Amino acid sequence: MTEMWERFSFYGLRPLLVLFMAAALADGGFGFDRPAASAIVGIYAASVYLASLPGGWIADRWLGLRRAILIGAMLITAGHLSIGVSGMAGPDIGKIFFFLGLVLIVLGTGLLKPNISAIVGDLYPEGGARRDAGFSIFYMGINTGAFVGQLVTGYLGERVSWHWGFGAAGVGMLFGLLLFWLKAREMLGPIGQDIVRDPDPAVQAKREATVRLFTFSGLAVLISVFVLASLGRISLSPQAIGSVMTFVLVGIAVAFFAFLFVFGGLTADEKRRSGVIFVLFIFAAIFWAAFEQAPTSLQLFANDFTDRNLFGFEVPATWFQSINSAFIILLSPVFAALWIMLAKRNIDLSSPAKFAMGLALAGVGFLIMVFAANQVVASGGSVLVSPWWLIMSYLFQTLGELFLSPVGLSSMTKLAPRRYVGQMMGIWFLATSVGNLVAGLVGGQVDPTKLEQTPLVFSGTAIALFVATVILVLMIVPIRRMMATAAK
Secondary structure, eight states: OHHHHHHHHHHHHHHHHHHHHHSOGGGTSOOOOHHHHHHHHHHHHHHHHHTHHHHHHHIIIIIOHHHHHHHHHHHHHHHHHHHHHHTTSOHHHHHHHHHHHHHHHHHHHHHHHHHHHHHHHHTOTTOHHHHHHHHHHHHHHHHHHHHHHHHHHHHIIIIIOHHHHHHHHHHHHHHHHHHHHHHHHHHHTTTTSSOOOOSSHHHHHHHHHHHHHHHHHHHHHHHHHHHHHHTTSSOOOHHHHHHHHHHHHHHHHHHHHHHHHHHSOOOHHHHHHHHHHHHHHHHHHHHHHHHTTIIIIIHHHHHHHBOOEETTEEOOGGGGGHHHHHHHHHHHHHHHHHHHHHHHTTOOOOHHHHHHHHHHHHHHHHHHHHHHHHHHHHTTTOOOBOTHHHHHHHHHHHHHHHHHHHHHHHHHHHHSOGGGHHHHHHHHHHHHHHHHHHHHHHHTTOOTTOTTHHHHHHHHHHHHHHHHHHHHHHHHHHHHHHHTTSOO
16 A cells, blocks of 8 residues: 555656646746656656665665655655645746655655565565465555556646646655554564664674765765756756766666676576576667656647547546556456466467567557657647547557566566576666656657657657567577576
C-alpha cells in the first residue's frame, strides 16, 4: 500500500508536468517552450531512477531500509507540498518552489523506491514461490497506484486547477507516509530496521562516516547550484543539461563495464555473460527512449490532436496515461500463463529474442502514431483524430514492455556474476534513466504550430526501434553462444 500511494503520487504528477510548464501564464502555467518543458520532464524522470543508486547505498551502509523509506516518503510529501504552494506564490517565486519540489521528490524517491522493494524480498527469506507471489501483489499495487493516480490528478489538474492536481498527488503520498509510519512496526517486526554491520566497530564507524561525508557533500553541491540558479547567477538550459547527462550516463555504463572486464576478476564465462548484459543494456535504453515518450510527445498529442469527446464529456488528456497501467494489470496474468505454457512444450525463447520482440512491438505502436499524425498534417491541424490511435499504440507498447521489462530484470539476476548482482540491477535502472532523458529531449517536438514535426518524431522513433530489432535478431545466435551455461 505504501508503494501504491507513492506510485499514485509519482504517476499522478508526471503527465501534468509538461502540460503545466508549456501552458501560457494566462492559463496558470509557466509558458515554457515545449522542447524545454519536455526536456525538464525527461531530466526529472531520469534523475528519479538515477537516485535509486545512491539511495540504496545510503540505506545499506547507514540508514537501514526502514529509516530510508520513512525519510524518503517525508521528502516526497514535502516536494508535493512545495509544488502545491508554487501556485500561490506568483510566477517568479512560484518557479523556485516548483523546482524545489521536483528536487525533493527525486531525493525522496531515490531513498524509497529501491529499499521498499528490498523489504518485500526480506519478507520471504525462504524465497521460492511465496516470494514470487509477494512480488506479484507488490507489482499489482504499483500499477493500481499508477492507474488511479493519473485519473484523479489528471481530472483535477485539467478541469479544476493545475495545483489541485499537484496537491492530490501529494495527499496520496501523505497517505502512504502515514500508513508506513503507523503500521510498519506492527506488520514488519524487525525487518529493515538495521544494516549489516562489520564485526569491528572501528571499521563500521569509518564506513558510516564515509557515507555521511559523500551524502552531505552531494547535498551541499546540489543546494549551491539550486540557490545560484534561483538567484539568476547561473543560467541552466534544460536541453543542454539533458544532452550532457545522456553522454555522462552512457559514459558511466561504458566505464563500469570496462572496469569490470579489466579489474573485476571475472572468469571467462562471467565475462561472456557480462558482455550479454552490456548488449541488453544498449537495447533496453533504446526501448525506454521510445516508451518513455508517454508523458511528453504522446501526452501532447492527446492534448492537441485527439478527439476526447465522449458522449458530451471531454476526457482529460492525462487519462490516456492510465491506459498502459490498465493493460499491464489485464495482460500480466496472460503473459505469466504464456511463459508457463511455452515451458511445458519445451519452447524457451532466449532473452535477446524476447528483447527483439519487445522492440518490434513498440515499433508497431509508434508506426500506428505516424498514420494518426499524417491525418493531422493533411488537415492542416483542423481535424482531431480518433482516440483509438493512441489506445492501440499504447496496447502495442505495453505488449513490448511485457516482453522486455520483466525479462530484463530476470536476466540481470541470472547473468550477473554473483558478487555484482546489485550493481547490475543499478545498470538496468541506468538504462531506464538514459531512455527517459532521450525521450524528454525528442518528446517536445509535438506542437500545433509546427505540424510537420509530429510525424517525423513518431516515424523516427519507429525506424530506430525497427533497426534495433533487426540488429538484435542478427545477434541472437552469437549472444546465445556468449551466454554459454547461463539460463536463457
